[in-house]
Amino acid sequence: MDDAILERFNSFVKRRALRRTTQRDAIVRIIFAKDEHFTAEELFDRIHRTDSQASRATVYRTISLLVESGLLREIDLGGEEKTYDPNFLDKPSHNHLVCIDCGKVVEFEDSHIDLLNDCITRRLGFRPMRQSIHIEAGCEKLRLNGICPNLLATRLSGKRIKKR
Amino acid sequence: MDDAILERFNSFVKRRALRRTTQRDAIVRIIFAKDEHFTAEELFDRIHRTDSQASRATVYRTISLLVESGLLREIDLGGEEKTYDPNFLDKPSHNHLVCIDCGKVVEFEDSHIDLLNDCITRRLGFRPMRQSIHIEAGCEKLRLNGICPNLLATRLSGKRIKKR
DNA sequence: CTGATTGCAAATGCTTTGCACGCCA
DNA sequence: TGGCGTGCAAAGCATTTGCAATCAG
DSSP states (O other): OHHHHHHHHHHHHHHTTOOOOHHHHHHHHHHHTSOOOEEHHHHHHHHHTSSOOOOHHHHHHHHHHHHHHTSSEEEOOSOSSOEEETTTTTSTTOEEEEETTTOOEEEEOOHHHHHHHHHHHHHTTEEEEEEEEEEEEEEHHHHHHSOOHHHHHHHHHTOOOOOO | OHHHHHHHHHHHHHHTTOOOOHHHHHHHHHHHTSOOOEEHHHHHHHHHTSSOOOOHHHHHHHHHHHHHHTSSEEEOOSOSSOEEEGGGTTOTTOEEEEETTTOOEEEEOOHHHHHHHHHHHHHTTEEEEEEEEEEEEEEHHHHHHSOOHHHHHHHHHTOOOOOO
């Protein structure tokens, strides 16, 4: 799967008469090695934790290319920085639930929602293109037990929670 | 309605031991005089087209206060700048459809969607708090007749279309 | 070879902040 | 009178861009 994406990106690059480079290959590989959302800065860090290198400018430029090619999608998680989601190839129509307690992001798909959105859009006189649902929710465990497992994990790992 | 909001804002200000000022009053009045979405910069312009005055800093600071008070909501229309929506008092659970052809934003409410979101959230083990749907759609008229009335109006008024 | 790509640093553009002065309570 | 609020300009930050050197095809 990993290499299949790289191949798709390279054929996109060729189609546009652009060039395949070491940096672009590395960036694409690193992005799709995990299914995690990321910001440009986080990606830049991830790259520099490997033996690959790429400047900040190249990271930003390659992200733009990936978005144009349809392999990557910009999503809104409410943070200040732009966030990207590499999972739209596997799940073309998924949505996001963000836990306001711990910042955890859960992806979900639902055909009923898709259908409803489609109907609503048509009824309003438009042509459905793309839809995204952003749910903010509280942690039920935190409310009932006073403890949120994700929150705990988040604190321990020192991972920062997206601000609102 | 206009003054009722101002009153609510002022009681919020009082509750927080803050102070009522000419600038804050003016900003609140101008925001809620229309039901249009706006960016900080657009609001700043609107203010300076009246006889009221307020610095950019004060505009930003007052917007923050309004969001904290719950009277105003930040929404995602896909643009670069933060966008604010003054209509959540009238329609607490509305969503947005953005036309990719002309940039027009249509607000809509749908109880089925709300219900579905609620169910999905609970099933995932979370406590529903807030949900927002963002639909990107194409103009049906443009596709069928080759002309989009909104696009035309947008061009004539010189109003800029939100970028993607 | 030729033009695309990279890396660097400078530039952008929105938003926030430090500070001195002024004004509300 | 004590601070909060304001305006200004400077600072912050994420992102973009100009440019010279480098590299892919």
